[in-house]
Amino acid sequence: MNLTDSIKRTTLHEELVERLRNLVVEDVLKPGEKVPEKQLCDSLGVSRTPLREALKVLASEGFVVLQANRGARVSSVTREELENTFPVLATLEQLAGELACQRMNSAETQQIESRHKDMLNAYDSRDRQAYFKANQDIHQALIRGSRNDILESHHTLLAARVRRARFMANLSGERWAQAIDEHETMMELLRARDADGLGKSMKLHMMNKLSALVKALEAEDESLS
Amino acid sequence: MNLTDSIKRTTLHEELVERLRNLVVEDVLKPGEKVPEKQLCDSLGVSRTPLREALKVLASEGFVVLQANRGARVSSVTREELENTFPVLATLEQLAGELACQRMNSAETQQIESRHKDMLNAYDSRDRQAYFKANQDIHQALIRGSRNDILESHHTLLAARVRRARFMANLSGERWAQAIDEHETMMELLRARDADGLGKSMKLHMMNKLSALVKALEAEDESLS
DNA sequence: AAAGTTAATTATGAATTCATTATTCAGTCA
DNA sequence: TGACTGAATAATGAATTCATAATTAACTTT
Numbered sequence: 001m002n003l004t005d006s007i008k009r010t011t012l013h014e015e016l017v018e019r020l021r022n023l024v025v026e027d028v029l030k031p032g033e034k035v036p037e038k039q040l041c042d043s044l045g046v047s048r049t050p051l052r053e054a055l056k057v058l059a060s061e062g063f064v065v066l067q068a069n070r071g072a073r074v075s076s077v078t079r080e081e082l083e084n085t086f087p088v089l090a091t092l093e094q095l096a097g098e099l100a101c102q103r104m105n106s107a108e109t110q111q112i113e114s115r116h117k118d119m120l121n122a123y124d125s126r127d128r129q130a131y132f133k134a135n136q137d138i139h140q141a142l143i144r145g146s147r148n149d150i151l152e153s154h155h156t157l158l159a160a161r162v163r164r165a166r167f168m169a170n171l172s173g174e175r176w177a178q179a180i181d182e183h184e185t186m187m188e189l190l191r192a193r194d195a196d197g198l199g200k201s202m203k204l205h206m207m208n209k210l211s212a213l214v215k216a217l218e219a220e221d222e223s224l225s
Numbered sequence: 226m227n228l229t230d231s232i233k234r235t236t237l238h239e240e241l242v243e244r245l246r247n248l249v250v251e252d253v254l255k256p257g258e259k260v261p262e263k264q265l266c267d268s269l270g271v272s273r274t275p276l277r278e279a280l281k282v283l284a285s286e287g288f289v290v291l292q293a294n295r296g297a298r299v300s301s302v303t304r305e306e307l308e309n310t311f312p313v314l315a316t317l318e319q320l321a322g323e324l325a326c327q328r329m330n331s332a333e334t335q336q337i338e339s340r341h342k343d344m345l346n347a348y349d350s351r352d353r354q355a356y357f358k359a360n361q362d363i364h365q366a367l368i369r370g371s372r373n374d375i376l377e378s379h380h381t382l383l384a385a386r387v388r389r390a391r392f393m394a395n396l397s398g399e400r401w402a403q404a405i406d407e408h409e410t411m412m413e414l415l416r417a418r419d420a421d422g423l424g425k426s427m428k429l430h431m432m433n434k435l436s437a438l439v440k441a442l443e444a445e446d447e448s449l450s
Numbered sequence: 451a452a453a454g455t456t457a458a459t460t461a462t463g464a465a466t467t468c469a470t471t472a473t474t475c476a477g478t479c480a
Numbered sequence: 481t482g483a484c485t486g487a488a489t490a491a492t493g494a495a496t497t498c499a500t501a502a503t504t505a506a507c508t509t510t
Contacts, residue, residue, distance in 0.1 A: 011293050017285075036491080049463080050464065053277065057281050057282060068471090069472065070472070071472095084373045088373070088375050088379065092316065094316065148313070149306075150310045151313050271494085274495065275493080277462090294461085295461090295503095
């Protein structure tokens with residue numbers, strides 16, 4: 001009898017944290033928007049108590065902002081915040097790359113190779129959706145490969161915070177090609193188990209993402225003015 | 226009429242998050258201990274609702290662990306967790322050092338110089354309490370000097386998680402001297418505005434702290450067996 | 451006496467209620 | 481008309497209540 005995968009006993013508030021965070025990350029709840037408790041309660045079929053508990057957690061994670069007696073608003077990711085978040089993400093990825101190089105087993109690296117191929121295919125057919133998914137899986141796998149829970153949890157949180165922005169700003173053809181190049185480099189360094197090299201290239205990759213993102217946002221601003 | 230410092234309007238649950246986190250960090254609530262809601266409510270004079278909201282936040286920050294229908298326990302910091310946390314802290318400090326070098330103004334650096342002197346004095350008189358305080362202030366100021374909120378908040382959280390362990394394991398005379406040396410180096414690099422150098426030395430400093438801590442814990446374990 | 455079973459107690463998760471603060475909107479006055 | 485006042489309404493923060501799961505205690509049964 002296998003009892004290792006124990007009974008999934010989740011509480012309402014845990015469920016709600018997940019659901020609400022997804023609503024924010026997937027841009028269903030828009031930045032700056034009020035989050036009226038009553039309405040959410042009705043549409044989710046729960047009472048205010050677990051919902052409010054969830055909102056407190058979301059607030060501590062930075063997805064919403066709470067103002068006393070004035071409820072919750074979905075926090076908007078400003079450019080300044082992007083420019084603060086990416087360097088942190090970049091150093092975390094650097095560390096993860098270094099550790100993953102040392103710690104991943106061959107099954108894990110092969111999994112990444114496979115997703116890398118998927119990503120290349122998605123690029124060839126210009127399938128943005130599939131590309132983003134494969135790309136995300138690769139980064140996630142490298143983080144996971146670092147075998148460092150703390151690193152992983154903080155990375156996951158920060159990545160979620162900026163995911164929306166990354167989806168919004170469609171990458172240019174030029175940047176997309178560059179990103180593919182960078183991924184090729186990363187794979188080579190991983191195959192060579194060059195921990196330092198992989199770390200550095202992951203950091204650079206992330207900082208380049210930021211540059212491209214800021215450029216895209218600026219272009220967007222100009223088209224509006 | 227000066228209205229800049231607006232009315233402090235804090236909610237109960239915010240207050241409680243602060244209070245409870247301090248109780249954990251200051252080791253009043255011991256690791257592994259159950260956190261009975263009713264008792265805490267009585268001693269803090271609040272109802273269960275805001276307390277439970279606070280516990281949810283503390284859980285998401287990692288200070289307590291929640292089990293469905295079985296309440297909250299203060300989470301104990303295992304050696305594995307220390308060994309996962311310190312590298313993350315170290316890279317964050319590295320980044321902070323680099324940024325602080327570029328961004329701090331002279332008032333901020335002078336403040337650090339001053340606390341550095343305090344720290345040296347505390348060392349000379351072997352005042353552990355004062356040393357820890359000055360040391361913490363210096364690191365905090367460097368983080369603050371990075372002008373990166375995201376970096377700061379994640380660093381603060383991680384630092385709080387391991388603070389208890391750092392207090393517990395008293396530093397050896399040897400390590401203490403080494404730490405002072407490292408701080409001297411850091412100050413020199415800061416004066417020279419050597420961003421890369423300061424970053425690297427702060428990272429190293431942090432990793433050395435980990436080594437010393439692990440060594441101290443091992444010694445403790447042996448004395449018990 | 452030890453292990454197992456069931457009943458009583460306690461603690462927790464969630465819904466509801468109550469009190470207070472914001473917000474809205476009609477009415478007033480310049 | 482437009483800004484201000486204040487009552488009415490709605491939303492939030494917190495206490496209380498209720499239902500259920502976990503723990504403890506008492507009681508068998510061997």
